């Protein structure tokens with residue numbers, strides 16, 4: 128069995144930026160498991176899956192939240208239809224604005240909770256939605 132990253136003369140290892148034939152050495156890539164596992168570009172599939180999962184968890188729907196300024200201990204509530212709440216893997220809450228397409232800071236969240244009716248971004252969001 129060849130290396131699992133080998134396909135049609137190309138190495139598809141995630142250690143490379145993109146598939147390439149440059150590192151392919153038939154004696155290594157088509158060799159035994161003991162041989163191809165010593166290749167510097169070889170990665171275990173389980174390890175790659177764990178890394179990908181970690182990146183997905185660290186990056187939320189609105190980019191990567193900075194827990195120091197975005198995480199909230201209590202679940203926030205707002206009457207604004209563009210206000211979105213997510214629960215972080217640590218159990219903290221994150222609030223985001225669907226008009227601004229980003230996470231809201233701890234300073235901004237109370238404004239969305241208490242003054243959402245006067246929010247200029249909400250007016251923009253309503254205008255965009257009604258023109259669609």
Ligand code: SF4
Pocket residue numbers: 130131132133134137138139140150151152155156163164166167168169170
């Ligand atoms: S042995 Fe190395 S170069 Fe060859 S396919 Fe596997 S990871 Fe790529």
Ligand code: SF4
Pocket residue numbers: 207208209210211223224225226227238239242243246247248249250252
């Ligand atoms: S910033 Fe304005 S539009 Fe966005 S969630 Fe807060 S109140 Fe709603």
